[in-house]
Amino acid sequence: MEKQLKRMATMQRIQTTGLELFYQRGYFNTSLDDILKELSLSKGAFYYHFQSKEEYFISIVQNLLFRKVYSSLIEPIEGQEDPLNKIVVCFDDALETAEHNFLDYGFVLSNFITEFNGKNPDIMNYLQDILKVWEVNLVTALQKGKTDGYVNRHIDSEAVATYLISSYIGIRTLMVEGNSKMLRYKYIQQLRQYFKLIEHKEPA
Amino acid sequence: MEKQLKRMATMQRIQTTGLELFYQRGYFNTSLDDILKELSLSKGAFYYHFQSKEEYFISIVQNLLFRKVYSSLIEPIEGQEDPLNKIVVCFDDALETAEHNFLDYGFVLSNFITEFNGKNPDIMNYLQDILKVWEVNLVTALQKGKTDGYVNRHIDSEAVATYLISSYIGIRTLMVEGNSKMLRYKYIQQLRQYFKLIEHKEPA
DNA sequence: AGGGTAACAGACTTAAAAGTCTGTTTTACC
DNA sequence: GGTAAAACAGACTTTTAAGTCTGTTACCCT
Known part of the structure; x- marks a missing residue:
């Protein structure tokens, strides 16, 4: 992930990276850990912004x-x-x-x-x-x-x-x-x- | 599964049911247990006939x-x-x-x-x-x-x-x-x- | 400046699923 | 009808991933 994304609101960063990975690997084949690792974020960050993986995907x-x-x-x-x-x-x-x-x-x-x-x-x-x-x-x-x-x-x-x-x-x-x-x-x-x-x- | 299938070789029955379920639910979303439950068979039966889920799918x-x-x-x-x-x-x-x-x-x-x-x-x-x-x-x-x-x-x-x-x-x-x-x-x-x-x- | 909340870290719990292993039943064959 | 191998049962192990929970850091506001 590039520097230019650093200032993007975390929620949007999670969504953007999620779409990328879901697109490449499919929804069920992409774990939240995969996405969060890519972003150097934690479970805590994710569930602070989203209720579940499903709700998250729908928002995407x-x-x-x-x-x-x-x-x-x-x-x-x-x-x-x-x-x-x-x-x-x-x-x-x-x-x-x-x-x-x-x-x-x-x-x-x-x-x-x-x-x-x-x-x-x-x-x-x-x-x-x-x-x-x-x-x-x-x-x-x-x-x-x-x-x-x-x-x-x-x-x-x-x-x-x-x-x-x-x-x-x-x-x-x-x-x-x-x-x-x-x-x-x-x-x-x-x-x-x-x-x-x-x-x-x-x-x- | 119907009676008429009872005599079908087990291997082929597992393949047939597998294709059905893989088609309906996708490969990664279908567990071997799902398939075996449908057939009233056990893990033992499956791994007697196939080496792995992947090899099994390829045969299908x-x-x-x-x-x-x-x-x-x-x-x-x-x-x-x-x-x-x-x-x-x-x-x-x-x-x-x-x-x-x-x-x-x-x-x-x-x-x-x-x-x-x-x-x-x-x-x-x-x-x-x-x-x-x-x-x-x-x-x-x-x-x-x-x-x-x-x-x-x-x-x-x-x-x-x-x-x-x-x-x-x-x-x-x-x-x-x-x-x-x-x-x-x-x-x-x-x-x-x-x-x-x-x-x-x-x-x- | 300090208190409160938003934002995040990360260990833990729970569930599901692939694959293993040991034991049992069925079948074929003499 | 006894025996060996084929065919199968099912408990167990291991991994992975979603979701929880408690604690910590960063930031805003007065």
Whole structure:
């Protein structure tokens, strides 16, 4: 941990490091001791700020995780013109970031969904909420694209959004193995292909 | 566990139940005691047949998991005519099965990949192997589709295969939440759309 | 400056789970 | 039907991790 973090409020430092480690090793596989060791803090410090590991994790989801997803996948598209190109660029950027991780751990959100499914309905709801915000935003962007003349009026925006989210989750899952560069290239290529059907056909 | 399983060799019974529980609760979240309780067996029985939990899991992956993926996603497409329609039907069938699970736990293979990534390179390789077989099969089917006149000769088979696998993994991850029926419908609809670009255009 | 509270340290408790080990039962075979 | 090995039972050990509790340090306020 760098010096620059020294002044960050302890609570936030614990959250930040927690998200990092939970992302890399999974929630159940990361002990509080692991996190606290990384921060040179004690059990006393942790339980002064949080009631339990679960409550702690939920606070991370609602704050850091939401912001992370929002800033990387939602904000770049929100309210923009030409949604299709914006989506391609946004996804490509996100994949580029992932590609440069030495060891990539997939899409944070879907990793947690996989981990908590069937185990903790409470946490699942918080995770699904983030997914929902993303989906709504995509649908809105596509609808706006229709009125602005960028998107074919006959497409089912919700279905397209679902398909986009699916493919993104999937490609991120695949990219955890070695040749993520090639995967990214193939994925973006096919995404562009797919969008050819979605975009507005100029009346000849 | 039903009477019909009573005569199944103990080793296989332990594997079968293990896959079930590992799928539902995850590998690290399922204790051997959980599995053995389900089977009314003891630690003694388990360690008579397997060296460790890890070796046990690997045997499950190489046998049961591989067969499961093979029979549901690979075999229905392998060597068939008209790959695109076969893929749609195959995916739709797989999603229908998933839809009818009361509580669905996603795509077994990708769940494990998510769980083991960064933790156990050994197991990761076995899992990736299965993925690879699937991918190779899809590419082969698409190439055959080209020569048989079902698939557009200009498409990049590998990229299409990657995109298909991605979207499937993603939709299965999404389907763990409630309205899987709607998700399946939307997904298949968009898959068909996507395939319009891939299919062979009859020369007018 | 000193008293009080916020912030933290760290030993301890408790629970769960992997793996061990010794002993018992079942089965196959002569 | 007796015996040896296979198959299994279950108590025990060891480790790990969540959560508790008591004590200590740092900081703020008057």
